[in-house]
Amino acid sequence: MNDLLFQPIHEVAPLLRKRAISPVELTRALLDHIEQLEPKLNAFITVRAEEALNGARTAEAAIVRGDWQGPLHGIPIGIKDNIAVNGWPTTCASKILANHVTTYDATVVKRLREAGAVIVGKNNLHEFAMGGTSSKSHFGLIRNPWNLEYVPGGSSGGGAASVSAGEVFAAMGTDGRGSIRTPTSFCGVVGLKPTFGLVSHFGEVPPSSTWMCSLGPICRTVTDAALMLNALAGHDANDPSSARSDKRDYTATLEAGVKGLRLGLVTNYFYDDTATEVREAVWSAAEAFRGLGADVREVELPGLEHISLLGPGLTAESNDFLLPYALEHGEDFCDQNTRYMVLAREFSRSSDTFRALRVANLIRREARELMSRVDLLITPVNSAPAFPIAESRGAERRRELPESPKRESVTGRLTTPFNVLGMPAISIPCAFTAQGLPIGLQIAGRHFEDHIVLQAARAFERSVGPGYRRPAVVVDKNK
Amino acid sequence: MPISEETLRRIVEETYGRYLSAQEIEQLMPYVRRQIEVSERLRELDLGRGDPIRTHYIRDRRLVP
Numbered sequence: 001m002n003d004l005l006f007q008p009i010h011e012v013a014p015l016l017r018k019r020a021i022s023p024v025e026l027t028r029a030l031l032d033h034i035e036q037l038e039p040k041l042n043a044f045i046t047v048r049a050e051e052a053l054n055g056a057r058t059a060e061a062a063i064v065r066g067d068w069q070g071p072l073h074g075i076p077i078g079i080k081d082n083i084a085v086n087g088w089p090t091t092c093a094s095k096i097l098a099n100h101v102t103t104y105d106a107t108v109v110k111r112l113r114e115a116g117a118v119i120v121g122k123n124n125l126h127e128f129a130m131g132g133t134s135s136k137s138h139f140g141l142i143r144n145p146w147n148l149e150y151v152p153g154g155s156s157g158g159g160a161a162s163v164s165a166g167e168v169f170a171a172m173g174t175d176g177r178g179s180i181r182t183p184t185s186f187c188g189v190v191g192l193k194p195t196f197g198l199v200s201h202f203g204e205v206p207p208s209s210t211w212m213c214s215l216g217p218i219c220r221t222v223t224d225a226a227l228m229l230n231a232l233a234g235h236d237a238n239d240p241s242s243a244r245s246d247k248r249d250y251t252a253t254l255e256a257g258v259k260g261l262r263l264g265l266v267t268n269y270f271y272d273d274t275a276t277e278v279r280e281a282v283w284s285a286a287e288a289f290r291g292l293g294a295d296v297r298e299v300e301l302p303g304l305e306h307i308s309l310l311g312p313g314l315t316a317e318s319n320d321f322l323l324p325y326a327l328e329h330g331e332d333f334c335d336q337n338t339r340y341m342v343l344a345r346e347f348s349r350s351s352d353t354f355r356a357l358r359v360a361n362l363i364r365r366e367a368r369e370l371m372s373r374v375d376l377l378i379t380p381v382n383s384a385p386a387f388p389i390a391e392s393r394g395a396e397r398r399r400e401l402p403e404s405p406k407r408e409s410v411t412g413r414l415t416t417p418f419n420v421l422g423m424p425a426i427s428i429p430c431a432f433t434a435q436g437l438p439i440g441l442q443i444a445g446r447h448f449e450d451h452i453v454l455q456a457a458r459a460f461e462r463s464v465g466p467g468y469r470r471p472a473v474v475v476d477k478n479k
Numbered sequence: 480m481p482i483s484e485e486t487l488r489r490i491v492e493e494t495y496g497r498y499l500s501a502q503e504i505e506q507l508m509p510y511v512r513r514q515i516e517v518s519e520r521l522r523e524l525d526l527g528r529g530d531p532i533r534t535h536y537i538r539d540r541r542l543v544p
Contacts, residue, residue: 306524308517309517309520309521309524311514311517312517312518312521327495327498328498330498330499330503336506340506340507340510341510343495343499343507343510343511344507344510344511344513344514345514346494347490347491347511347514347515348514348517348518349518351522352517352518352521355521355522355524355526356521358526359521359524359526362526
């Protein structure tokens with residue numbers, strides 16, 4: 001049974017369907033595995049064993065009576081602890097919200113339940129989902145399963161670490177500046193930020209209808225991400241930013257390959273401060289795509305140079321939510337960097353917000369023109385692989401660049417463009433460093449062409465990429 | 480017009496003095512300075528005038544498949 005915990009959903013689902021394994025046995029084995037690993041990883045804030053087992057019993061009863069709901073039926077899943085689950089705490093990894101119990105299911109949770117998934121627990125995260133390391137949580141920092149002294153990335157660090165380490169088959173994350181793609185890149189799994197508007201925001205805490213954040217799946221394979229998106233995508237009247245898109249089967253074109261697709265290798269911005277190993281991995285991936293029949297071209301998005309100025313346009317909503325806490329519960333912020341950023345943002349002017357939106361529109365116009373010439377863009381996810389927890393300061397690891405007065409961060413900088421643009425973007429395992437740490441590849445596509453992003457990611461995964469590997473924390477345990 | 484350091488500190492103290500200690504204000508100042516820098520850089524960018532045809536803030540085209 002233990003080996004099954006590391007299999008992708010698309011391989012476990014048929015076994016559940018034909019009753020070769022039972023959802024209850026699977027969930028029980030998984031809960032044991034969580035109990036063993038959690039002292040090392042700390043990827044969960046809440047685990048509800050009895051409720052998970054009850055969910056598994058319900059799933060099993062349905063299968064027995066021939067009422068199979070689909071590939072997620074009986075599959076144990078984790079939910080990031082800034083997404084509402086009815087009757088469970090939703091803490092955002094903050095002391096301030098430690099006793100905040102939500103009384104409704106987020107739409108994504110509702111849809112996963114309708115698909116038969118078993119909700120096991122709430123994943124730990126970087127406090128208030130505002131940081132790229134997951135080293136700042138009221139419930140303790142999260143560790144990277146590939147090296148326990150390294151950060152797992154953030155803010156959905158718990159989801160990525162738990163999927164990587166076999167604690168759950170998939171997890172739900174949120175991604176406002178790379179919070180799904182960064183940790184999945186650092187932990188060697190797959191993370192999809194869907195097109196803005198495709199997956200409902202309803203039940204995300206802080207409440208968000210911003211044009212930046214998307215909810216999406218964290219999985220071990222691209223096929224699993226497509227299966228999750230099948231359950232998650234669709235209009236939701238509870239979310240004013242939810243799009244009325246047609247229902248589609250995201251697995252339908254997964255095996256179609258990349259022959260004839262035009263891939264843009266973005267050569268500006270993404271390599272300003274990028275580690276050689278990461279650059280080489282992405283450029284090798286571009287060559288591999290050429291080998292698979294794609295038309296790979298070097299392209300540029302000059303407007304990205306201004307992206308660091310977008311803060312005033314990006315943060316108004318979350319700032320409004322967090323300001324009272326920053327003023328009245330300041331000492332309760334685990335990450336004081338977040339608190340001071342919130343306080344300082346109050347000194348931006350209304351004209352800053354609109355100037356920032358105009359800059360964003362400028363970048364969008366450039367991107368729209370570029371995406372008329374190519375089908376997809378490929379870039380690194382982060383400018384370096386995971387780094388030691390000891391080197392993380394505040395929300396991000398920042399480095400002084402000797403040749404430039406700019407302070408750049410390893411996380412967030414290369415993922416934020418696709419939040420600003422609202423484009424679908426995926427992080428998939430691309431290579432491993434000499435130290436044995438995963439490197440992620442980012443593939444982005446046109447709005448509502450998530451299926452083409454998945455198709456290219458699957459082509460890479462099937463033919464070139466390392467795919468999912470069991471991380472060191474699990475391999476060492478089994479020695 | 481750039482705000483002097485002295486004025487900026489006074490504004491911060493008057494805004495948050497009731498909630499923050501002197502030490503916390505000291506820690507906050509670099510973040511505020513960074514915020515002001517962003518304002519200045521945004522102002523320096525040649526974005527042209529706010530031509531309505533180019534400002535689709537409300538009607539978000541990404542939401543139309």
